[in-house]
Amino acid sequence: MYVAVKGGEQAILSSYQLLDRQRRGDQTVPELSIAQIRQQMKLAVDRVMTEGSVFDPELAALAIKQACGDLVEAIFLLRAYRATLPRLGSTKPIDTSKMVLDRRISATFKDLPGGQVLGPTYDYTQRLLDFSLLERTEDVPLAIAATANNSTIAATTDVPRVIDLLNQEGLIETHPAPELDVSPFDLTRQPVRFPADRSTRLQNLARGDEGFLLAMAYSTQRGYANSHPFVGEIRLGSVAIELVPDELGFAISIGDIEITECQMINQFAGSKTEPPQFTRGYGLAFGHSERKAMAMSLVDRALRAQELGETVQSPAQMPEFVLSHSDSLEASGFVQHLKLPHYVDFQSELELVRKMRSGAEGTEASQDDSDVEHE
Amino acid sequence: MSDTEQRVTAIPALKHSNESQDVSQHFNFAYLDERTKRMIRRAILKAVAVPGYQVPFGSREMPLPYGWGTGGIQVTASVIGPNDILKVIDQGSDDTVNAVNIRRFFQRTTNVEITTHTQAATLIQTRHRIPEMPLRQDQVIIYQVPVPEPMQRLEPRERETRSLHGLAEYGLMHVKLYEDVSRYGHIATTYDYPVLVNHRYVMAPSPIPKFDNPKMHMNPALQLFGAGREKRIYAVPPYTAVESLGFEDYPFEVQQWEAPCEICGSRSSFLDEVITDDSGGRIFVCSDSDYCQSRQSSAEQNLPAQPSDQRNGK
Amino acid sequence: MVVARSAPILRATKLTKRYGQRTALIDASFELWSGEVLAIVGESGSGKSTLLNVLAARDRPDAGTVEFQLKDGTIEDVFQMTEAQRRLLARTDWGFVHQNSADGLRMDVSAGANVGERLMALGDRHYGQLRATACDWLARVEIDPSRVDDLPKHFSGGMRQRLQIARNLVTRPRLVFMDEPTSGLDVSVQAKLLDLLRQLTQQMDLASVIVTHDLAVARLLAHRMIVMQRGCIVETGLTDQVLDDPQHPYTQLLVSSVLQP
Numbered sequence: 001m002y003v004a005v006k007g008g009e010q011a012i013l014s015s016y017q018l019l020d021r022q023r024r025g026d027q028t029v030p031e032l033s034i035a036q037i038r039q040q041m042k043l044a045v046d047r048v049m050t051e052g053s054v055f056d057p058e059l060a061a062l063a064i065k066q067a068c069g070d071l072v073e074a075i076f077l078l079r080a081y082r083a084t085l086p087r088l089g090s091t092k093p094i095d096t097s098k099m100v101l102d103r104r105i106s107a108t109f110k111d112l113p114g115g116q117v118l119g120p121t122y123d124y125t126q127r128l129l130d131f132s133l134l135e136r137t138e139d140v141p142l143a144i145a146a147t148a149n150n151s152t153i154a155a156t157t158d159v160p161r162v163i164d165l166l167n168q169e170g171l172i173e174t175h176p177a178p179e180l181d182v183s184p185f186d187l188t189r190q191p192v193r194f195p196a197d198r199s200t201r202l203q204n205l206a207r208g209d210e211g212f213l214l215a216m217a218y219s220t221q222r223g224y225a226n227s228h229p230f231v232g233e234i235r236l237g238s239v240a241i242e243l244v245p246d247e248l249g250f251a252i253s254i255g256d257i258e259i260t261e262c263q264m265i266n267q268f269a270g271s272k273t274e275p276p277q278f279t280r281g282y283g284l285a286f287g288h289s290e291r292k293a294m295a296m297s298l299v300d301r302a303l304r305a306q307e308l309g310e311t312v313q314s315p316a317q318m319p320e321f322v323l324s325h326s327d328s329l330e331a332s333g334f335v336q337h338l339k340l341p342h343y344v345d346f347q348s349e350l351e352l353v354r355k356m357r358s359g360a361e362g363t364e365a366s367q368d369d370s371d372v373e374h375e
Numbered sequence: 376m377s378d379t380e381q382r383v384t385a386i387p388a389l390k391h392s393n394e395s396q397d398v399s400q401h402f403n404f405a406y407l408d409e410r411t412k413r414m415i416r417r418a419i420l421k422a423v424a425v426p427g428y429q430v431p432f433g434s435r436e437m438p439l440p441y442g443w444g445t446g447g448i449q450v451t452a453s454v455i456g457p458n459d460i461l462k463v464i465d466q467g468s469d470d471t472v473n474a475v476n477i478r479r480f481f482q483r484t485t486n487v488e489i490t491t492h493t494q495a496a497t498l499i500q501t502r503h504r505i506p507e508m509p510l511r512q513d514q515v516i517i518y519q520v521p522v523p524e525p526m527q528r529l530e531p532r533e534r535e536t537r538s539l540h541g542l543a544e545y546g547l548m549h550v551k552l553y554e555d556v557s558r559y560g561h562i563a564t565t566y567d568y569p570v571l572v573n574h575r576y577v578m579a580p581s582p583i584p585k586f587d588n589p590k591m592h593m594n595p596a597l598q599l600f601g602a603g604r605e606k607r608i609y610a611v612p613p614y615t616a617v618e619s620l621g622f623e624d625y626p627f628e629v630q631q632w633e634a635p636c637e638i639c640g641s642r643s644s645f646l647d648e649v650i651t652d653d654s655g656g657r658i659f660v661c662s663d664s665d666y667c668q669s670r671q672s673s674a675e676q677n678l679p680a681q682p683s684d685q686r687n688g689k
Numbered sequence: 690m691v692v693a694r695s696a697p698i699l700r701a702t703k704l705t706k707r708y709g710q711r712t713a714l715i716d717a718s719f720e721l722w723s724g725e726v727l728a729i730v731g732e733s734g735s736g737k738s739t740l741l742n743v744l745a746a747r748d749r750p751d752a753g754t755v756e757f758q759l760k761d762g763t764i765e766d767v768f769q770m771t772e773a774q775r776r777l778l779a780r781t782d783w784g785f786v787h788q789n790s791a792d793g794l795r796m797d798v799s800a801g802a803n804v805g806e807r808l809m810a811l812g813d814r815h816y817g818q819l820r821a822t823a824c825d826w827l828a829r830v831e832i833d834p835s836r837v838d839d840l841p842k843h844f845s846g847g848m849r850q851r852l853q854i855a856r857n858l859v860t861r862p863r864l865v866f867m868d869e870p871t872s873g874l875d876v877s878v879q880a881k882l883l884d885l886l887r888q889l890t891q892q893m894d895l896a897s898v899i900v901t902h903d904l905a906v907a908r909l910l911a912h913r914m915i916v917m918q919r920g921c922i923v924e925t926g927l928t929d930q931v932l933d934d935p936q937h938p939y940t941q942l943l944v945s946s947v948l949q950p
Contacts, residue, residue: 546809553802625816
């Protein structure tokens with residue numbers, strides 16, 4: 001006698017228990033602390049903050065711990081937390097020219113005011129597994145970088161932006177903020193509608209999945225649209241966040257955040273009346289996230305194709321394509337939702353296919369003498 | 376901002392293993408903040424005012440992933456009140472894992488009464504089926520929608536489909552149906568079968584089997600549709616015309632089964648196929664678990680058959 | 690809105706169109722009467738395609754008007770209409786045959802669906818009748834009706850063009866725009882197509898505007914022609930007259946030289 005499947009609740013509870021065990025792993029091994037993740041997995045924390053759209057290294061570290069290191073899952077946790085937080089106000093735009101710099105490089109000039117400061121980067125390392133890290137169990141004093149090139153630049157006013165340097169000659173396009181500068185569209189409160197303006201696109205890209213943006217950016221370098229990019233400048237450091245509370249009427253600093261900014265210089269454009277200028281792409285991310293900021297800047301530039309009179313031929317240039325598929329939560333959710341029961345829909349399809357096949361077999365079908373008719 | 380320590384301990388522990396937490400301390404009623412609920416209700420009102428039209432809304436990230444019912448959850452969370460009685464089903468059953476998960480979410484964040492009986496519910500959130508029992512005027516059914524745009528597979532650009540809806544240019548939909556007939560001899564869509572609502576908008580009813588489409592027509596209940604990932608809400612107000620697309624000579628048809636439900640004997644409900652042994656033995660049982668159980672228990676008590684047995688109307 | 694008993698079906702008045710710094714069309718004006726075929730002739734860059742696109746409301750002019758006489762006789766300024774009205778017009782009373790048939794067809798649905806789409810958009814809901822109408826039209830454009838279920842991507846270039854024509858004519862439009870309808874086709878295929886177009890325009894009393902660089906096409910199909918050079922209309926008149934006795938130096942040059950497609 002067939003009995004309907006029950007026990008969904010119990011199955012879920014068991015699944016939770018298994019998940020807790022998976023997260024904890026071998027209990028003889030010390031448990032990870034949030035502080036350890038925050039300190040020693042900084043780049044993971046930075047990515048989770050960027051795509052989670054919340055600057056809070058502690059919460060990001062917690063999310064990473066809870067998600068067993070699955071960064072997309074951690075980003076989801078952070079976003080879900082953020083979604084219902086009350087809005088206290090809007091900050092003033094950050095001023096990256098006042099950044100306290102840890103790293104600053106430009107590919108367009110050999111040397112420039114402020115210098116090329118390498119800072120902490122994997123760029124000049126050799127990717128050889130360091131087995132000494134396997135054994136390190138107690139603190140080993142780390143060498144303090146002594147050369148001038150690696151010291152933090154204290155005086156921020158000595159470091160003009162490359163863009164501003166090019167601007168002095170009028171070589172690069174500029175978009176001065178309009179007189180009546182209205183607040184930008186908030187993508188986290190309203191859905192994107194097409195055509196989307198640049199500010200909305202940039203918001204979407206900032207929150208977008210790094211892997212997706214990287215692939216889109218890469219495609220523009222391989223012939224799927226091309227804008228001859230050069231890294232004008234990459235900056236890494238901290239900037240002050242300022243707020244103008246209604247009660248005070250003037251700006252106060254509420255803290256510092258670390259950000260990575262990429263200014264990409266691209267294909268010049270001009271017309272009969274306007275002399276040619278370089279065009280730009282822009283990327284911005286929380287923490288130290290160069291790959292993300294650079295990919296974002298290439299995609300930003302590609303999405304400006306129509307505005308700059310270029311033929312739209314490749315996916316990276318199509319706003320609806322890029323912006324609809326950039327969000328890792330949406331992508332992961334929908335792809336993985338295929339695991340959910342779909343047997344009712346499948347039942348319908350199964351029936352249809354059987355019907356069509358028996359129709360195709362013609363009169364042979366009536367020879368079948370299965371016990372169960374399911375026409 | 377509150378200091379780190381305090382904030383860390385105040386994080387709503389979505390740690391599932393400890394669900395006896397006092398809900399009111401950590402969540403607003405039904406999880407969403409009031410501003411968000413207001414925004415969603417406005418979208419719902421717009422949707423009800425223009426039956427079948429997809430209203431864009433600022434969908435929030437929810438504790439369940441996009442694609443797993445966040446649209447339905449947001450709609451339910453915006454309309455649910457403390458006196459509501461909630462039923463949640465997936466594939467017609469109260470006991471499938473997705474339904475269980477969503478029901479638990481609402482239990483934790485609202486403490487409302489939960490039921491598996493269609494007739495006892497005031498709110499029904501559903502994935503991929505409409506209950507067999509006819510609904511009433513005092514009930515609201517909320518559908519989880521993966522793809523709200525009925526023409527998306529034919530035209531993925533939202534800008535273009537927006538124009539088509541606005542101008543009631545639905546030639547493209549009928550081209551697809553025509554192709555099916557010319558290729559297969561009949562229309563080949565079996566679920567998420569497109570419908571014309573209030574003689575104006577073509578709508579995706581969500582992946583309910585086409586068997587369920589006739590239930591939408593002139594239904595006394597309010598029908599709401601939420602698509603969280605695609606950020607659209609739409610509605611069919613009570614007693615609204617909902618017609619499945621088709622041709623005069625190849626009209627819309629529902630599925631039929633030859634055998635009755637193995638458990639309750641129903642001949643008019645949607646049946647799931649269950650494989651019972653290695654040699655491909657099969658039986659068919661009601662997809663709607665509540666319906667099947669009610670029929671079973673009324674049969675055991677020798678009560679008269681439920682009225683819905685005669686119904687499979689057009 | 691003016692109701693006129695004997696008015697042109699299409700009137701263009703001082704149409705001008707710029708693309709950035711380049712002026713593609715300058716002060717183009719002409720009239721087209723019901724049942725008349727007008728050829729717009731010129732080399733590439735002459736502005737003929739721009740003019741066609743503006744007339745067919747696919748592009749908005751920077752100056753000038755396009756007026757169309759509706760079935761009931763009223764005359765409407767095309768660019769004062771709503772987008773909805775223009776789109777309806779484009780699907781019913783107008784036709785547009787593209788140079789590249791892939792632009793004017795749905796390549797991955799059957800020939801029958803291609804022909805039936807306009808009818809379905811207008812509310813036809815009988816599959817059998819739609820299919821029969823499609824077969825009828827396939828025959829009229831000399832495509833074997835048994836190919837009604839085949840996809841255009843399996844058709845030859847000439848067949849695709851004929852299918853495009855059928856797709857447009859099924860709603861019996863009163864005005865058809867054609868953009869180089871025979872270019873890219875073999876000479877013999879071209880001849881057949883031109884013959885078909887001539888028959889159809891006569892039978893259905895179609896007004897038509899045909900852009901072509903090929904004077905032979907103009908000679909065969911058009912009652913009147915317009916010659917364009919660098920965005921301007923330089924000569925206009927009855928086709929035979931213009932071709933046999935060209936007045937403008939540019940027309941004389943065109944007529945006397947052999948043009949490359």
